[in-house]
Amino acid sequence: MSELTPVLTAQGVAKRFCQSEAQIAVLNGVELTLSAGERVAIVGRSGSGKSTLLHVLAGLDDADAGSVTVVGETMTPASSEVRTGLRRRHMGFVYQQHHLLSEFTALENVAMPLRLNGLSQPEAEQRSAALLTRVGLARRLHHLPSELSGGERQRVAVARALIHAPSVVLADEPTGNLDSASARELMSLMVDLSESVAVGFLVVTHDPSMLDHFDRVLTLVDGKLLELPREERN
Numbered sequence: 001m002s003e004l005t006p007v008l009t010a011q012g013v014a015k016r017f018c019q020s021e022a023q024i025a026v027l028n029g030v031e032l033t034l035s036a037g038e039r040v041a042i043v044g045r046s047g048s049g050k051s052t053l054l055h056v057l058a059g060l061d062d063a064d065a066g067s068v069t070v071v072g073e074t075m076t077p078a079s080s081e082v083r084t085g086l087r088r089r090h091m092g093f094v095y096q097q098h099h100l101l102s103e104f105t106a107l108e109n110v111a112m113p114l115r116l117n118g119l120s121q122p123e124a125e126q127r128s129a130a131l132l133t134r135v136g137l138a139r140r141l142h143h144l145p146s147e148l149s150g151g152e153r154q155r156v157a158v159a160r161a162l163i164h165a166p167s168v169v170l171a172d173e174p175t176g177n178l179d180s181a182s183a184r185e186l187m188s189l190m191v192d193l194s195e196s197v198a199v200g201f202l203v204v205t206h207d208p209s210m211l212d213h214f215d216r217v218l219t220l221v222d223g224k225l226l227e228l229p230r231e232e233r234n
Ligand SMILES: Nc1ncnc2c1ncn2[C@@H]1O[C@H](COP(=O)(O)OP(=O)(O)OP(=O)(O)O)[C@@H](O)[C@H]1O
Pocket: 017, 018, 019, 024, 026, 044, 045, 046, 047, 048, 049, 050, 051, 052, 053
């Protein structure tokens, strides 16, 4: 990959859902290019297809048409093995509801992507402890998700998404369940981390006060992504 290779692209991505007789075209020709280290927000009304888009970009869901590339490699169309491999090596994903594994400690949750990439347990845990310390959780390493606050769980989820130094992180309303102070803190943390490791961030958010953190803001309308001019951000 050259420095100029986008970390994520989408071309002509379409996705529709069939509900009884009706067909709902949720994505209808999505075009996107995310550069290395770029931070892009996606806004759009509820039901406009933001989560569907993130799932298709992450290869967690199929597209009906179009293509997606990750660091220049084809994510869609591709087999589920190829997609899993690309996601494991190059992507992090932060869900709205953290999706941490409830039986595992904070440390074990963060170490998981490294273990899946073949690192030994001591090395994976050492790196995970260092990142958890960076996100302010040095004294919470051995807590289960149920023993953490909402904001702490989201910080663990962010650490888990970043631990394997991915090229791109997709986040679906990562601050959606937090009070405004915790949301601001988490977003600043993501910005700091994205700057220090030059990861491309694509973040769905409903919160206009977050948008200053982003290089570009896109809106999903009628199944297409449009650039939102700076003056229309609030
Ligand atoms: N598995 C499915 N089967 C049928 N319809 C679906 C399915 N998943 C999503 N949809 C529909 O697709 C549309 C887009 O859903 P999506 O979850 O992507 O919206 P969203 O923009 O993320 O909304 P929100 O802001 O509320 O999270 C919705 O109208 C939803 O009802």
